[in-house]
Amino acid sequence: MENLAKLRQEIDEIDNELVVLFEKRMKISKEVAAFKRIHNMPIYDETRENKIIEKNISKLKDKSLSHELETFYRMIFKISRDIQEKELSKNK
Numbered sequence: 335m336e337n338l339a340k341l342r343q344e345i346d347e348i349d350n351e352l353v354v355l356f357e358k359r360m361k362i363s364k365e366v367a368a369f370k371r372i373h374n375m376p377i378y379d380e381t382r383e384n385k386i387i388e389k390n391i392s393k394l395k396d397k398s399l400s401h402e403l404e405t406f407y408r409m410i411f412k413i414s415r416d417i418q419e420k421e422l423s424k425n426k
């Protein structure tokens with residue numbers, strides 16, 4: 335049990351970093367939305383998303399996590415696109 339508490343503490347510490355990075359990434363995503371509106375560009379960029387996934391999978395030390403990292407990114411992109419939609423509809 336002591337070991338579980340220690341492992342959970344490690345997860346909590348990683349989550350602290352993740353929240354900061356998540357907020358940072360979504361803030362920039364909103365800025366991208368503003369740019370896209372000015373330049374009349376669509377929110378969804380499939381090529382860019384696939385490139386990000388490919389690039390980051392290549393950085394994995396443990397390649398058995400490739401599929402899961404892709405799933406993680408697909409979720410991040412969905413959230414990011416939803417935030418961009420929300421941002422654009424807010425400032426019409």
Ligand code: PRE
Nearest residue numbers: 366377378379380382383411414
């Ligand atoms: C982002 C979001 C939506 C696009 O489909 C591609 C990438 C992302 O969250 O990384 C950012 C973005 O809008 C872009 O790079 O064009």
